[in-house]
Amino acid sequence: MSKFEDNPFGDPTIDNPFADPAVQQVARSTNNATQGLDDYNPFDGQPNANQPTAPQAPQPAIMQAMSPPTNARLAGGGHAPAQQQPQGPPNNNLTADLLRRQEELERKAEELARREAELRAGSAGRRNNWPPLPGFCPVQPCFYQDINVDIPLEFQRIVRHLYHLWMFHALILALNIVGAMCLMFAGAGFTVFGLAILYFVLLTPFSFVCWYRPIYKAFRSDSSFNFMVYFFIFLFQIIIAVVQSVGFNGSGYCGLITSIAMFQTNIGVGIITILITIGFITSAVADVMLMAKVHRIYRSTGASLAKAQTEFTTEILRNPHVQTAASSAAAAAVNAQIAQANRY
Incomplete structure (x- = not known):
């Protein structure tokens, strides 16, 4: 029994596993890591110098939007054409031409409106314009003529x-x-x-x-x-x-x-x-x-x-002169018949 009560690790002939240098290095690293935890107070608002920092949450990766490749790039493997630059302000000549056309259309609209008003007014309200004689001429135009209107x-x-x-x-x-x-x-x-x-x-x-x-x-x-x-x-x-x-x-x-x-x-x-x-x-x-x-x-x-x-x-029948002549003739005939009847 005395043989079993002896310390088995006391025998120098038996190797001590904790004497291995690799095991001792691991033990030192563990002591350094736990030292900060022993001094950490969770109720203390001041951060401990030896307190290990919490691991930062990984930020999500942001995908950059990419334009779809053009047909030429997909077919031939070439680079996509560069994006066109925005155009500058309109040309001054083009603007002037548009303004001139707008003014011309407005003049034509006014002319058509004037002719329509003259047409509605009737021939009585029109001024004779033919023959086109100057204003100082003693003979004035006798007819009205406008093919585009009449x-x-x-x-x-x-x-x-x-x-x-x-x-x-x-x-x-x-x-x-x-x-x-x-x-x-x-x-x-x-x-x-x-x-x-x-x-x-x-x-x-x-x-x-x-x-x-x-x-x-x-x-x-x-x-x-x-x-x-x-x-x-x-x-x-x-x-x-x-x-x-x-x-x-x-x-x-x-x-x-x-x-x-x-x-x-x-x-x-x-x-x-x-x-x-x-x-x-x-x-x-x-x-x-x-x-x-x-x-x-x-x-x-x-x-x-x-x-x-x-x-x-x-x-x-609509002619006023003919109507006047017809009325005069009818009145004369009636008067003649009345005079003839009075004679008898």
Whole structure:
């Protein structure tokens, strides 16, 4: 038993495990770590110098937003194009152009409003503007004419053509005076020159009043009666244009016959007169073409002779002068019958 009571670690022959240097180093590290815990007072507000700091909570990682790769980068592996810089202020020239267009639109709107007001006011409230004479002229305009206001949009083109045709007739008649003066100097006499002046003075205003104004009013108010007046008068206009183109000797027109005769005596005068002849022929052809076009439009609108007669009767009955004359005639007839009855 004495053998078992002996200290087994007292034998120097047995190795002490705590004598190992590695175990002793671990023990020293543990003593240093627990030393701070032994001196720590949880109720003391002052931090201990030897107190170990609490481990910091890890901050969550923030993902940076990345733009999706472009198709070119995905396909070819290249770099994405650089982001475009924001554009600067608008160009001054562009702003000025927009302002100018806005002012132009405002002017057009004011002009349309003015014309609409004039159209609503009626013909009685309009100021005559044709012929366009200066203010100092003693003769004032006699008619009101505005194709853009009076004529429907689908008929404005044909009315302008008719107006230009009338102007062309006036121009040819003015040139005919020059040709007649050349004929007078070439020995044709003063009569040709006088007739040329007379034709210009008479035919120019009469053609405007007799066939242009009726067709203008016909398209303005869709009047079958004015269409009939135009067709009737314009037929004589075509006949006159043919006579002017022929140009009989001594007629006052520099037509074809007169031009051929002048080539035998004076080539220069013959050239002038043949140019005027070409103008007369052109006007005659234009007359026929425009009359046919107006007739097609007239037939397409559903107008007829019966409608023209109805309009004529209505206009006659609405005329104040006709109404006054009819009232006077009826009163005279009644008075005559009363006087005859008193006689018996």
